[in-house]
Amino acid sequence: MAVEPLRYEKLAGELAGMISGGILSHGERLPSVRRLAQERRLSVSTVVQALRQLEERGLVEARPQSGYFVRPAPVVRSEPQTRSTPDAPMPVDISQRLVHVLQAGARPDVAPLSAALPANSLLPIAALHRLYAGVARRHPHLLEVDSHVNMDQPALVRQLVRRSLAWGGPLAPEEFIITNSCTEALNLCLRAVTKPGDTVAVESPGYYLMLQLLETLGLKALEIPCDPRTGMSVEALELASRNGGIAACLLVANGSNPLGSLMPDDKKRRLAALTAARGIPVIEDDIYGDLHFSDERPWPLKAFDTAGNVMLCASFSKCLSPSLRIGFVASGRYRQAVALQKTITSGGTNPLTQMVLAEYLESGAMERHLRGLRRSYRHQVEAMQAAVSRYFPASTRIAQPQGGYVLWVELPEHIDTTQLHGRALREKLSYVPGALFSASGMYRNCLRLNCGNPHTPEIDDAVRRLGLLFGGAK
Numbered sequence: 001m002a003v004e005p006l007r008y009e010k011l012a013g014e015l016a017g018m019i020s021g022g023i024l025s026h027g028e029r030l031p032s033v034r035r036l037a038q039e040r041r042l043s044v045s046t047v048v049q050a051l052r053q054l055e056e057r058g059l060v061e062a063r064p065q066s067g068y069f070v071r072p073a074p075v076v077r078s079e080p081q082t083r084s085t086p087d088a089p090m091p092v093d094i095s096q097r098l099v100h101v102l103q104a105g106a107r108p109d110v111a112p113l114s115a116a117l118p119a120n121s122l123l124p125i126a127a128l129h130r131l132y133a134g135v136a137r138r139h140p141h142l143l144e145v146d147s148h149v150n151m152d153q154p155a156l157v158r159q160l161v162r163r164s165l166a167w168g169g170p171l172a173p174e175e176f177i178i179t180n181s182c183t184e185a186l187n188l189c190l191r192a193v194t195k196p197g198d199t200v201a202v203e204s205p206g207y208y209l210m211l212q213l214l215e216t217l218g219l220k221a222l223e224i225p226c227d228p229r230t231g232m233s234v235e236a237l238e239l240a241s242r243n244g245g246i247a248a249c250l251l252v253a254n255g256s257n258p259l260g261s262l263m264p265d266d267k268k269r270r271l272a273a274l275t276a277a278r279g280i281p282v283i284e285d286d287i288y289g290d291l292h293f294s295d296e297r298p299w300p301l302k303a304f305d306t307a308g309n310v311m312l313c314a315s316f317s318k319c320l321s322p323s324l325r326i327g328f329v330a331s332g333r334y335r336q337a338v339a340l341q342k343t344i345t346s347g348g349t350n351p352l353t354q355m356v357l358a359e360y361l362e363s364g365a366m367e368r369h370l371r372g373l374r375r376s377y378r379h380q381v382e383a384m385q386a387a388v389s390r391y392f393p394a395s396t397r398i399a400q401p402q403g404g405y406v407l408w409v410e411l412p413e414h415i416d417t418t419q420l421h422g423r424a425l426r427e428k429l430s431y432v433p434g435a436l437f438s439a440s441g442m443y444r445n446c447l448r449l450n451c452g453n454p455h456t457p458e459i460d461d462a463v464r465r466l467g468l469l470f471g472g473a474k
Contacts, residue, residue, distance in 0.1 A: 007042055008049040015050065019059050019070055027383065030060060030068040061379060064372040072382045079228045080259070080397045080410040083442065085236075089199040089220035089245075092211050092439045101421065105430035111462035114430040116257065116318075116406050118452040122376055123321050124360075124369055131356045142351040151339075151348035152178045155358035160328060163361070167289070167312075168303025175330040177339055178349045182287050182315035185329040187213055188345070189311045190248065192337035193281040194219055198247035201240065203232050205408070205437035205446070207257040207285070210250050214439075221439035222246065228399050228408070231256055231263035234270050241278050248281045253301045255288030258408040258437055258448040260381075260401020262298055269304040276307040281334065286314045288404040290370055293378045298403075308333030316357060318404075319373055325350070326357050376454070377405040383455035384463065391467030405451040410434075410443075415470055417447045429466050 018024045031039070036047045051068050054060045060068045105114030135142070157176045164171040179185040186209075194200065196218030202210060204223035214221050224236050232251050240246065253263040253271075263271075275282050286300045302312040311334055315327030326349065331338040360366060384407050385398055392409065399408040411417065417433040424430065434446025453459060 008046045008053065011036070011040060011042065011047065011050040012053040015054060016057070016059055024070050026070050026072050026386070028070050029066070030070065032067055061375065063375065063379065069379075072379070072386045078397045080399055080408060080446070082225050082227050082233075083204070085204045085223035085225045085442070086440045087240075089222040092215035092219070092221050094208060094436055094439070095212050095215055098208055098212060098436055101430075101432055101436065104425050105432075110425065110428050110430045111459065112430070112453055113449050113459075113462060113466075114432050116404075116448075116450050116452060117322060118318060118377075118405065119454060121454070122373060122452075123319075124365065125321060127365065128321060128324075128356060128360065131359055132352070135352060135355045135359060139352075139355055142355060151342065152176060153351055153354035153358060155362075156354045159358050159361040160330075164330070166297050167286075168299040171302075171312075171330050175332060175335060177329050177331055177335070177342055178354055179313075179315075179327040179329060179342065180346055180349050181317065181325050182285060182313050182327040183209060183213070184346065185313035185315070185327045186210065186250070186283060186285060187217075188338050188341045189281075189283040189313065189329060189331070189334070190214070190217055190219070190250070191341045191345075192311075192331075192334050193283075194247045199245055201237060201246050201249040201251075201280070202439070203251050203256060205258055205434065205443050206250075207252065208432070208436045210285070211437075211439055214250075219247075223439060223442075226256065226259060226261060228259050229261055229402075230267060231259075231261040232271070234267055234274060237271065238274055241274075241280060244278075246278075246280050248283060249275055250283045250285075251301075252285045252288065254286055254298045255291060255401070255403030257288070257404065258406050258432075259399050260404050260406065260408065262292070262294070262402040263301070265299065265304070268299070268301045272301055272304040272306075272310060276305065276309040280309075282310045284310055284312050286312055287318055289314065290319055291374060291377055291405070292403040293374065294402065302330060302332075305332065311338065319370060320357075320360070324353055324357065326353055377451070380451040380453065380455055381405055381407060383460075384449055384451045387455070387460050387463040388449070388467070391464045392470055392472045393467075396470075396472075407449045407451055408434075409447050409449060411445045411447070411470055413445050415445050418444055420469060424466065424469055427465060427469070429462055429469070431466065 033047050037044045061071050157173050160176050161170050161173050199220045199222050201222045201224050203226045225233050284301045292298050302310045312330040395412050397410040418435050421433050431447040434443030435441045
């Protein structure tokens with residue numbers, strides 16, 4: 001005698017059948033829990049159990065304050081390929097072009113697909129406002145602090161040490177230096193270990209802001225090829241550094257920008273050992289580490305460093321608010337040199353904001369917020385992948401990010417995204433051309449799209465119009 005399925009299993013099976021049959025389409029919102037309970041004469045807990053089973057099967061996803069949605073259709077396009085990079089270091093010259101692209105893309109009448117900024121609706125702005133008011137009232141002395149002597153608020157350093165338990169730590173409190181953003185942290189580290197004319201190994205494609213920092217400091221970039229899934233090639237770095245000549249290595253091991261790649265632990269371990277053995281300081285940007293799509297937070301490269309050779313940089317701009325302008329560096333054995341650069345360039349970081357962030361982290365709100373934020377970013381990336389797959393030319397290759405909220409797209413070889421950028425702006429569309437992610441001007445048929453905003457019909461239409469510009473289907 002067959003065993004009758006439990007009520008929640010029966011409901012889950014019926015909904016799964018509607019999804020596979022196309023009755024419930026990808027991205028469509030399911031009826032509310034209360035409505036399903038009323039219409040099917042089931043308890044709310046039974047309906048929730050059914051939906052959780054569908055969630056575990058990858059058929060639906062829960063969105064905060066919105067309900068359950070059918071997950072977007074999987075993207076079946078090929079991924080971008082690893083490319084060969086120049087053997088010689090290159091001077092960097094991208095600043096003026098980059099500023100033009102970002103300023104034009106920030107116009108209110110242009111679709112927000114260029115700068116990697118999150119939507120305000122996803123951030124805990126109201127909670128931060130309340131904390132600012134409370135901290136200013138309780139700690140009026142913070143505006144009286146000598147910023148060139150007492151630069152780091154102990155309360156924030158304590159919270160960072162606690163958070164470092166999830167990074168393979170804990171890290172020592174004295175390693176931390178609080179900075180004005182992750183950008184300043186990277187800049188301070190470069191100043192501490194290089195001099196004008198030096199060569200720095202960078203990812204290719206690599207984050208344009210890193211290239212801009214090299215340009216302003218008079219440094220050369222040696223592009224190291226990256227696998228779209230696993231990041232910088234350790235083998236290529238080993239070959240490039242055999243005869244010395246590399247003053248530092250600058251990379252994003254977790255959720256790289258623009259590929260969204262995630263370096264496996266064994267690769268991180270080999271890279272950390274290689275650079276330490278050859279005396280190459282490593283500057284690691286881990287700003288996307290908390291925005292992973294995996295079940296567990298990936299450890300940074302810093303976790304595999306046994307020589308104090310890795311300087312770990314990050315900030316809270318991608319998960320709390322870009323306006324906080326709070327970053328940090330865990331500086332390893334370079335602490336004294338980095339602190340000196342901080343003292344002579346900008347002094348201390350706003351103590352009021354440091355205390356606001358410390359109290360937010362101490363409250364426990366951060367982890368709850370991050371869980372919802374990761375779900376939102378993952379959904380937005382998947383929705384953008386699906387839209388690009390629908391609207392861009394058939395031979396387009398699409399990255400499969402494992403964290404963050406940017407998407408790298410490789411178009412057919414004959415398309416030059418730099419040349420087409422002006423036309424896109426005239427049609428109130430934006431993106432970052434691929435050539436800005438390379439010191440040598442590679443990736444001219446590529447572009448990066450921002451997925452930091454909910455995928456609204458307006459965003460979808462902007463992607464459709466971009467696809468038409470690149471020769472995609474109408």
